[in-house]
Amino acid sequence: IQMTQSPSSLSASLGDRVIITCRASQDIGGDLGWYQQKPGQAPKLLIYSASTLQSGVPSRFSGSGSATDFTLTISSLQAEDFATYFCLQVATYPYTFGQGTKLEIK
Amino acid sequence: DVQLAESGGGLVQPGGSLRLSCAASGFSLRDSWIQWVRQAPGKGLVWLSRVSGYGDIARFADSVRGRFTVSRDYPKNTLYLQMDSLKAEDTAVYYCGREVATASLCDSWGQGTLVAVSA
Numbered sequence: 001i002q003m004t005q006s007p008s009s010l011s012a013s014l015g016d017r018v019i020i021t022c023r024a025s026q027d028i029g030g031d032l033g034w035y036q037q038k039p040g041q042a043p044k045l046l047i048y049s050a051s052t053l054q055s056g057v058p059s060r061f062s063g064s065g066s067a068t069d070f071t072l073t074i075s076s077l078q079a080e081d082f083a084t085y086f087c088l089q090v091a092t093y094p095y096t097f098g099q100g101t102k103l104e105i106k
Numbered sequence: 107d108v109q110l111a112e113s114g115g116g117l118v119q120p121g122g123s124l125r126l127s128c129a130a131s132g133f134s135l136r137d138s139w140i141q142w143v144r145q146a147p148g149k150g151l152v153w154l155s156r157v158s159g160y161g162d163i164a165r166f167a168d169s170v171r172g173r174f175t176v177s178r179d180y181p182k183n184t185l186y187l188q189m190d191s192l193k194a195e196d197t198a199v200y201y202c203g204r205e206v207a208t209a210s211l212c213d214s215w216g217q218g219t220l221v222a223v224s225a
Contacts, residue, residue, distance in 0.1 A: 042216065088151075096151075097143075097152065
């Protein structure tokens with residue numbers, strides 16, 4: 001399954017609402033997660049099962065979607081949110097990541 | 107406290123082998139699915155493998171199937187990724203992660219170990 005993530009990069013300002021999308025090449029139900037990664041660090045799980053917020057993750061992060069189209073929304077950007085975001089489908093082996101979205105400060 | 111620690115990375119020649127370790131603490135490997143992912147310098151994340159708690163189920167990405175295998179040392183609570191026939195494109199930081207109970211996604215990761223394949 002191919003995961004097409006967009007945009008590949010995004011410039012935004014503090015307080016902005018940001019939407020990142022992932023499209024699967026076939027139906028994956030709700031078997032998708034979102035990760036945040038900062039330089040030199042391991043990925044951090046934000047969302048699982050497409051829309052469930054991982055414990056400890058701020059509520060400004062939310063996920064939605066099913067089947068082939070998914071979104072990660074950050075409702076009001078904070079300084080610590082500038083990072084790279086990846087989606088991962090876990091419906092079918094081999095699991096596959098999107099290519100990533102680098103979120104930068106405008 | 108759940109912790110994972112990768113080790114065993116280094117420089118290896120093309121065609122060579124390397125064994126990475128993923129040492130777990132704060133939980134038993136028998137109770138958890140573990141995944142391996144890697145990240146080439148400046149590139150995105152690539153999923154490699156998923157292994158069941160008892161090691162009876164292991165799945166691999168197409169790019170490494172037949173070259174990479176996994177094994178466990180239960181007394182040491184350590185998982186190993188044996189990497190054979192290494193290629194330049196295997197150069198990356200390798201991470202192991204423990205899955206959350208409710209989804210096939212990892213919420214705990216090690217710090218990563220760098221593998222460089224070069225002559």
